[in-house]
Structure formats: C-alpha cells, structure tokens
Amino acid sequence: MKQEFPKGEIKSIQGRSFVIKGDDIDTDRIIPARFLKCVSFSALGDQVFADDRKELKGNHPFDLDQNKGANILIVNDNFGCGSSREHAPQALMRWGIRLIIGESFAEIFFGNCLAIGIPCLTSSKQEIIRLQSLVNENPNQVWHLNLKELSIANHKEKLKLNLEEGAYKMLYSGKWDATSQLLDEEERIKKTMKNLPYLNNFK
Amino acid sequence: MSSGTLYDKVWNIHRVKELPGGSTQLFVGLHLIHEVTSPQAFSAIHEKNLGVKFPNLTVATVDHIVPTSNQQRPFSDPLAEEMLSTLEKNCKYHGIKFHGIGSNSQGVVHVMAPELGLTQPGMTVACGDSHTSTHGAFGAIAFGIGTSQVRDVLASQSLAMKKLKVRRIWVDGSLQKGVYAKDLILHIIRHLGVKGGVGFAYEFAGPAIEKLSMEGRMTICNMAIEGGARCGYINPDETTFNYLERKEYSPNGQEWEKAIAWWKSLASDSEAKFDDEIKLDGSSIEPTVTWGITPGQGISIKEKIPNPELLPHNEQQIARDACKYMNLEPDEPIEGTSIDVCFIGSCTNGRLSDLQEASKIVKGHRVATGIRAFVVPGSQKVAQEAKQKGIDKIFLKAGFEWREPGCSMCLAMNPDKLEGREISASSSNRNFKGRQGSANGRTLLMSPAMVAAAAINGKVTDVRKLLED
Ligand code: SF4
Numbered sequence: 154m155k156q157e158f159p160k161g162e163i164k165s166i167q168g169r170s171f172v173i174k175g176d177d178i179d180t181d182r183i184i185p186a187r188f189l190k191c192v193s194f195s196a197l198g199d200q201v202f203a204d205d206r207k208e209l210k211g212n213h214p215f216d217l218d219q220n221k222g223a224n225i226l227i228v229n230d231n232f233g234c235g236s237s238r239e240h241a242p243q244a245l246m247r248w249g250i251r252l253i254i255g256e257s258f259a260e261i262f263f264g265n266c267l268a269i270g271i272p273c274l275t276s277s278k279q280e281i282i283r284l285q286s287l288v289n290e291n292p293n294q295v296w297h298l299n300l301k302e303l304s305i306a307n308h309k310e311k312l313k314l315n316l317e318e319g320a321y322k323m324l325y326s327g328k329w330d331a332t333s334q335l336l337d338e339e340e341r342i343k344k345t346m347k348n349l350p351y352l353n354n355f356k
Numbered sequence: 357m358s359s360g361t362l363y364d365k366v367w368n369i370h371r372v373k374e375l376p377g378g379s380t381q382l383f384v385g386l387h388l389i390h391e392v393t394s395p396q397a398f399s400a401i402h403e404k405n406l407g408v409k410f411p412n413l414t415v416a417t418v419d420h421i422v423p424t425s426n427q428q429r430p431f432s433d434p435l436a437e438e439m440l441s442t443l444e445k446n447c448k449y450h451g452i453k454f455h456g457i458g459s460n461s462q463g464v465v466h467v468m469a470p471e472l473g474l475t476q477p478g479m480t481v482a483c484g485d486s487h488t489s490t491h492g493a494f495g496a497i498a499f500g501i502g503t504s505q506v507r508d509v510l511a512s513q514s515l516a517m518k519k520l521k522v523r524r525i526w527v528d529g530s531l532q533k534g535v536y537a538k539d540l541i542l543h544i545i546r547h548l549g550v551k552g553g554v555g556f557a558y559e560f561a562g563p564a565i566e567k568l569s570m571e572g573r574m575t576i577c578n579m580a581i582e583g584g585a586r587c588g589y590i591n592p593d594e595t596t597f598n599y600l601e602r603k604e605y606s607p608n609g610q611e612w613e614k615a616i617a618w619w620k621s622l623a624s625d626s627e628a629k630f631d632d633e634i635k636l637d638g639s640s641i642e643p644t645v646t647w648g649i650t651p652g653q654g655i656s657i658k659e660k661i662p663n664p665e666l667l668p669h670n671e672q673q674i675a676r677d678a679c680k681y682m683n684l685e686p687d688e689p690i691e692g693t694s695i696d697v698c699f700i701g702s703c704t705n706g707r708l709s710d711l712q713e714a715s716k717i718v719k720g721h722r723v724a725t726g727i728r729a730f731v732v733p734g735s736q737k738v739a740q741e742a743k744q745k746g747i748d749k750i751f752l753k754a755g756f757e758w759r760e761p762g763c764s765m766c767l768a769m770n771p772d773k774l775e776g777r778e779i780s781a782s783s784s785n786r787n788f789k790g791r792q793g794s795a796n797g798r799t800l801l802m803s804p805a806m807v808a809a810a811a812i813n814g815k816v817t818d819v820r821k822l823l824e825d
Pocket residue numbers: 419420464465466485487702703704762763766767784785
C-alpha cells in the first residue's frame with residue numbers, strides 16, 4: 154500500500170522499522186549520481202541505495218520482504234553526509250520512509266528531510282544500538298513515534314529521542330514547508346536589500 | 357557565541373527576520389543554479405503559481421551532465437539533453453542569465469562564478485550544491501542548499517537557516533615545495549574528521565592561508581563541506597582585491613574604491629570571539645593522499661595504510677570497510693600503489709593554476725603505458741587561458757586527453773566513468789564508494805600535481821621526487 158506524502162502537522166508516526174547499519178553513509182550511496190539525471194523526483198523510490206542493493210543481490214534491507222511497507226529507518230552516525238542532493242531524502246520518502254532515527258545526521262541532509270516533512274531524530278550511540286537490536290529481534294513489531302514526548306515505543310519498551318527545538322516546532326505546527334512563511338515578509342526582504350552595499354552601488 | 361567575525365557581520369546584514377522555531381530568514385545575495393538541482397524547484401514554483409522574485413540575482417550554468425568530448429547539441433544522451441533544455445527553458449521564461457555551452461563563460465558553477473567576478477566579499481551565496489562553500493574564499497558566506505530551498509530562494513530570495521558556530525582554523529608557517537592547498541585541506545579533514553565541522557562555519561586564517569592564491573583558497577573552502585562544515589571562509593585581503601579587479605561583474609570606477617573600503621571592514625576583528633579555535637603548523641604538512649572511502653581517510657605520502665585494529669575505536673569499522681573495498685593492505689605504503697586512471701579537474705582543482713602546476717610535472721614525460729589520463733578544465737575561460745599558455749599542448753604531448761569543461765569524472769553523470777574495479781588518482785573531492793561512475797570503482801584523492809606524477813609513473817608517487825629533476 155502506498156502511503157501519502159507528508160502533509161501538515163506531524164505529531165506522531167507509526168509503523169514497522171528496519172536498520173541500515175554503518176557510519177558516514179553518504180548521499181551518493183543513498184542515490185547514486187546516475188539517477189540524478191531526471192527533471193522530476195517521481196521515479197527515485199525504486200532507485201534508493203541502488204548500488205548497495207545490486208551488490209547484495211536481494212539481501213539488502215530495502216529488498217527484504219519483511220521490510221516491505223515499513224516506514225521507519227534506523228541508522229548510525231553522520232547519516233546523509235556528502236552531496237546536498239535532495240534526491241536522497243526524496244528517494245527514501247518515495248520508497249516509503251517517513252521517519253529516520255540515528256546517532257547523528259549531516260546538516261544539509263537533515264534540512265532537506267525537514268523541508269519535505271521527514272523528521273530525523275537522534276539518540277546516543279548506546280540507545281541507537283539498543284533500538285537497532287530491538288528492531289532486528291522482531292521486524293514485524295509496530296513502533297510509535299510520539300513527537301511531543303520525543304519518544305519511540307513498541308508494546309513494552311520506550312526510548313527517549315532528541316530533536317532540536319526549531320525543527321520540532323516546524324514539524325509539530327505543520328510549518329516545515331517554509332515558502333509561504335518566507336513570502337509573507339516581502340517588505341522586510343526589500344528593506345534588507347536596500348541596506349546591502351553590493352546591491353546599492355556600494356553607497 | 358561568536359562575535360565580531362566576518363561570519364557574524366555578513367550574517368547580521370542579511371537577516372530579514374527571526375522565524376518562530378529559532379531559525380532566521382536570511383537574504384540571499386547571489387543564487388547560483390545548475391541543471392541537476394533546479395528543475396524540481398522550478399516545477400514547484402510553477403505548481404504554486406509563484407514567480408522568481410529577483411531574477412537578476414540568480415545566475416545559471418550547466419556543468420554536471422555535459423559531455424566533455426562531443427558537446428554538439430542535441431547531446432547523445434537524451435536525459436542529459438532534457439536536463440539542459442529544461443534549464444534553458446526555465447531561465448528564458450523567468451529572465452535568468454544563463455551561461456550555456458558556447459557562451460565562453462560556461463563551466464563548473466564554482467569555477468565560473470568566481471572568475472566572472474560574480475562572487476564578492478560580504479555576499480551570501482547559495483546554490484543547490486554542497487561545494488558552494490568554495491565561494492567563501494572571497495569572504496562571502498556561501499553554503500549548499502537542497503532543492504526545496506532552491507525553490508524558496510527563487511520565490512523569495514531568502515531562506516530559513518540556523519546560525520552556525522564559528523571555528524577558526526589557524527595555519528602557521530608556509531607550505532613546502534610540492535605541497536599544495538589540496539594537501540592542506542586533506543590534512544585538516546583527516547585531523548578534524550568528516551563530521552568535525554557539523555554545526556560550524558570554518559574560518560581559515562593564519563600565515564599559511566594568507567600566502568595562498570585565490571585559487572588555492574578556493575580549494576580549501578571547497579572542501580570545508582567534506583569536513584562537515586557547511587561553509588568555510590577566508591577574510592578578504594589584497595590577494596582577494598587583486599583577483600577581483602577588472603573582472604566582468606566586479607565593481608568598477610568610483611565604486612571600486614568604495615567596495616574595497618567596505619570589504620576591508622568585513623574581515624574578522626582582531627578581538628573577534630570564536631566558538632572554537634584550532635592551530636596547525638602548515639610547514640610540517642606533506643603531500644597527502646586518501647586511501648579509503650571518505651575524504652577523512654587521508655595519509656601523508658610517507659605513511660602506511662593504517663591498520664584498522666590500531667585506530668581509535670570509532671574509526672575501526674569504516675577503516676575495515678575501506679581496506680576491503682579499496683583492496684589495500686594495512687601496513688603497506690601508499691606510495692607505489694598502482695593506478696589505472698588519472699583525472700585532473702573539478703571545482704576543487706580544475707582552475708588555471710592547478711593545470712599549470714600539473715603541467716610542470718608532466719612536461720617532458722609520457723603517461724605510463726596502460727594508464728588512461730585526462731584533463732578537464734573547470735570552465736571555458738580556464739580552457740582558453742590554458743590554451744593561450746600552451747598548457748594543453750604539454751598534456752597532449754605527454755599522452756593526456758584534453759577535454760571540454762564540465763564536472764566530468766568528479767561524479768560521472770556524463771560519459772566519463774571508471775570501469776569495474778579501476779582505481780583512479782583524482783584531483784576531485786570525494787572518494788565515496790561508486791562516486792566515479794562504477795559501483796565498485798576506487799578513488800584516491802590528491803593534488804593535481806600528485807595526479808600528474810601518478811600518471812607518469814603509473815603509481816602513487818611523491819611529486820617532490822619529480823620536482824627535483
Ligand atoms: S566538480 Fe564535482 S563536486 Fe564540483 S560541482 Fe561538479 S560534481 Fe560537484
């Protein structure tokens with residue numbers, strides 16, 4: 154079943170989850186450059202982690218039957234480093250991912266995810282490893298993210314998570330799609346421009 | 357919190373509004389776009405019935421997908437052709453200046469914008485490309501953005517952003533002969549780590565930085581992002597002003613003096629406060645080469661491939677992974693590693709001085725048998741100037757291929773690719789798995805002069821040995 158893309162307020166997410174293990178997984182691996190040859194994001198879902206998947210011949214987490222329909226991804230440290238391509242979060246989202254939890258995220262990747270309504274939450278190394286083994290023990294269990302509580306829980310365990318306040322507020326209030334907010338400030342934008350020497354003959 | 361730094365000063369004058377949630381609406385003074393990350397942003401503004409707010413503050417070029425051997429339109433790759441024609445259409449429709457194939461000013465976006473004088477001190481520069489940090493070499497705040505933010509900048513000339521902390525990286529001394537800006541930045545990333553800069557802007561300063569040319573400074577700032585820092589910058593000085601003088605888009609006449617006075621005032625104050633400071637000795641740095649699968653996995657040419665078991669705990673797994681992927685043995689010297697392909701180019705090292713330095717090594721030698729070696733100038737201007745100086749001839753005579761400008765094998769979105777398990781000596785910036793177009797191809801990053809030395813000997817070589825001859 155295809156899920157809808159994120160929309161409006163994001164207060165809770167639930168679903169099955171799986172693990173992509175490893176530090177410093179870069180966006181070239183999430184979506185290899187040859188798939189950037191497109192003028193629309195729509196086909197990217199099938200191409201997520203294409204090269205890693207090819208190498209593992211059907212045994213990659215994104216190919217395993219048990220993970221079909223899962224929407225929560227658990228990763229490790231510095232996930233999404235490298236190229237700024239928004240194709241990476243787009244590919245994950247179009248495959249079905251709606252939430253990513255890990256030790257840490259690269260900055261541009263984090264922002265790109267936020268801009269399309271995919272929360273990236275963090276926790277300590279130990280807690281992530283614990284979460285990963287809980288997930289691996291039983292891939293069928295359903296997890297619930299409670300954004301207000303900053304926690305993720307299954308039927309008996311609950312883990313605390315972190316999210317910086319700005320991102321939290323944007324997701325919770327549904328204002329993660331920034332364009333309209335920015336456009337509201339037309340007058341102030343013009344005022345800022347008027348004070349920039351390089352746009353005003355260095356006066 | 358930092359204060360009195362160039363970053364603070366430039367940030368403050370571009371602030372439009374503090375947004376609820378703790379980020380700032382920041383005005384973007386120069387917006388650069390290319391064919392890969394802009395089409396979806398244009399679609400989004402069309403869908404929302406929005407226009408481009410200030411088309412004269414956005415500048416476009418085409419770089420990632422252009423073929424470097426035959427640039428005849430339509431391109432033989434229909435997808436590449438579609439991307440280019442989509443960009444052309446979007447630019448025409450919205451009145452955006454486009455530096456296309458055959459314009460004499462096309463090139464890798466981070467090469468062509470500075471050489472036209474578009475990038476200037478005190479600006480905010482944004483582009484849907486992580487190596488936008490390059491433009492910080494001029495004392496601008498320059499950072500990469502995603503496609504949603506490209507949409508925001510097109511629609512509002514601003515974006516929502518969090519202020520970064522500022523770390524000053526002070527480099528004493530001066531670089532030795534045969535050691536280049538590339539070696540310095542690979543050295544810095546090795547020591548601070550690929551995510552050491554997350555949450556920071558890097559200010560590069562100190563005698564070794566001040567002695568660098570603008571092109572060397574661009575190499576340094578270009579790779580700030582490989583150390584996790586979304587922007588890197590260098591305070592503007594005489595070197596900056598000399599570079600900018602009489603460039604096509606530089607201020608001129610009476611404005612020039614006023615511009616210099618303003619630019620000077622932007623440099624970090626002597627009593628500026630930084631969130632963090634680090635000192636290095638530039639004189640002790642040796643030619644540096646990556647052996648692994650992240651730009652942080654670099655060693656000096658004199659060192660051996662590290663033994664993963666002896667590394668700090670958090671580096672072990674990725675080091676094991678790297679040894680396996682690269683098929684390199686721990687405790688073996690990196691010098692002498694055989695290579696198959698040599699690539700000189702990219703927004704890190706595809707500028708005139710890069711080609712010039714490499715050509716000095718190549719002159720009078722031949723590319724070793726069996727090695728595929730090619731030079732891809734960073735822009736049409738670089739190509740022209742190199743030709744005027746006869747640099748193309750030196751490379752051609754030595755057995756290199758001389759190509760048309762573009763990103764080429766830096767990320768291999770065009771036909772220039774590694775094949776199978778080939779291993780390259782590359783002057784680009786990323787050695788990620790599969791980066792150069794073959795899912796299991798391998799990349800060793802190094803300075804262009806080191807790539808030239810590798811081409812001649814067919815293996816990783818200490819360039820200083822060839823400089824002695
Ligand atoms: S040269 Fe490489 S790093 Fe630079 S913009 Fe092109 S693809 Fe990106």
